[in-house]
Amino acid sequence: MTSITGVGVSPGRVVGPVVQMPPAVAEPAPDGALPAGATPETETERIKAAAKSVQAVLKSRAAAATGDAAEVLKATALMAADPMLVKSAAKLLAAGRSAERAVWEAGGQVAEQLRSLGGYMAERAADVLDVRARIVAELRGEPAPGIPDSAGPVILAAEDLAPADTATLDPDRIIALVTAGGGPQSHTAIIARALGLPAVVAAAGVTELPEGTEVYVDGAAGLVVTDPGEAELAAAAEYAARPTLPPFNGTGTTADGHRVPLLANVGGGEEAAVAAAAGAEGVGLLRTEFCFLNRTEEPTVEEQVEAYKAVFDAFPGKKVVVRTLDAGADKPLPFLTDATEPNPALGVRGYRTDLTSPGVLERQLAAIAQAAAQSQAQVWVMAPMISTAGEAGRFATLCADAGLKTSGVMVEVPSAAVTAGSILKRVDFVSLGTNDLTQYTMAADRQLGPLAALNDPWQPAVLRLVQATVDGARQAAAGEQEPAKPVGVCGESAADPALAVVLVGLGVATLSMTARSLPGVAAVLGSTTLEQARELAALALSADSAAEARAAVRSKLPILETLGL
Amino acid sequence: MPERTATVASRVGLHARPAAIFAEAAGEQPVEVTIALAGTPADEAMDASSILSLMSLGAEFGAQVVLRAEGEGAEEALDALVKVLETDHDAA
Structure with missing residues (x-):
């Protein structure tokens, strides 16, 4: 029995045989000659x-x-x-x-x-x-690329998974994902949480496990154990027999009735309908890239109106927060981004593309306003990758000019968290994108396996920036009659039930996540009082490391074990 | 050379499912059939059994296309394929 420790990114405990994902097919050499005797x-x-x-x-x-x-x-x-x-x-x-x-x-x-x-x-x-x-x-004579055909149930081991692999990933056949690369914010992690599959990333050595090896995977603890013993088999059996989570009833609150609206992250009309059926109280993040990806030219205003309206119509009378185009870095678009940038994560991306391709953002805002006028949803708009209060102010002006009433910005860059007070004098709300905020705070590329431990939203430094953002919102409201403007979270961290409690304790007003995570987050939040959440937040802030913060908070939330979360 | 002019009846045009159905039907014919947009020169016609050629043809709903074939069974093959083209496969 040997164990490999990685980073747990999606909870669950299972046992099964390993299948290895074949490596991508390498490009054949340009000068390869015909083999002897061949014509x-x-x-x-x-x-x-x-x-x-x-x-x-x-x-x-x-x-x-x-x-x-x-x-x-x-x-x-x-x-x-x-x-x-x-x-x-x-x-x-x-x-x-x-x-x-x-x-x-x-x-x-x-x-x-x-x-x-x-x-x-x-x-x-x-x-x-x-x-x-x-x-x-x-x-x-090599194995076919992509997820191998197998009867299942199996545990898929890979270097990392690409977004394209999701299409062929059948959760009835694949019961867990383990990767040698990737981090908590990698595509593998996002896919696993969306499908509800236990997953461990940055587990060096899993790609060397022989095909068919029986392994135990604990997606909460980040463990992969070969030739599991009785304890592991029992843990997996207990997980398999866990009580099913009650569906989310559509009203997020703490045990003592403090309201925390639970919203969904969606990337289009179909997902919005699924989220509405799952009880989501609205959309906290509409990724508008869905309507731009794989395009060589900017979609027309009419196409955009139709795409946005499909999402708005799933949430009549409810809030839908639209994030304007977030191109660049790992989401390049040929008509907006420069693929030759030496450092794309720090390049012209998100709101910044308005500098190099003026007009695209204004046309998008016009399309959002037009779609909003034709629907019953309460439409809020926010810009990604904002670094300064000046940028926030300019975005608010563009929104007002387009006839959009409620404008906000994402807090993903540490400078925006630190100056949240000034930013919130110019916009109506902010939403923390914890994936990018973590990568920029820790200066650790979110796609790199060896940096996975740094790239963890439980890092006390990241939690302190969340706290700084909430404090900024309170200061911006001080002296005025109105309550503090809302600070939401729409990063992957909101989908981790333990971290969600910490975020609420830090003063975050709304949480937005993949629809599948709503029942778990709602159940754990509903078992915790606001006072307890504040104590857990203080515990996490004072920890020395991400691992310590996570362990300390989890140990105080026994319901996580009971529910297999 | 025997030829037929037909109108694309599928509302999505000759892409996706309709293109797959047509390419498969063309491949089953005993003769080689070519396809071209009406009004384009015959030597630019493409292999009708190639789904990739059909997709790059860009024949939208309502477009007129010319099918050509030669040899034994050509007439019957063309008639059969015209029928496939003039059915709205997107409705199914």
């Missing part, structure tokens, strides 16, 4: 055979899938043996390329063509690149 003709036949077998695999997956997924897989299966793809690869073979390189280049050309057409076609470019990788893997 362009024999290699064309080899490509055709590989394409046919990839097509057969995709077809059988399409037959097993339902709805939209089945349609997409069927179309992808047709692409695999597409005569145009095979013909252009054959031409490249005649020009002296190896079979692998010919397929690679032919697929790349087709993807490029589709991308240049924009819209729906551009989205299909990713399918062509997937097909290309599968054919190259087949030619080499």
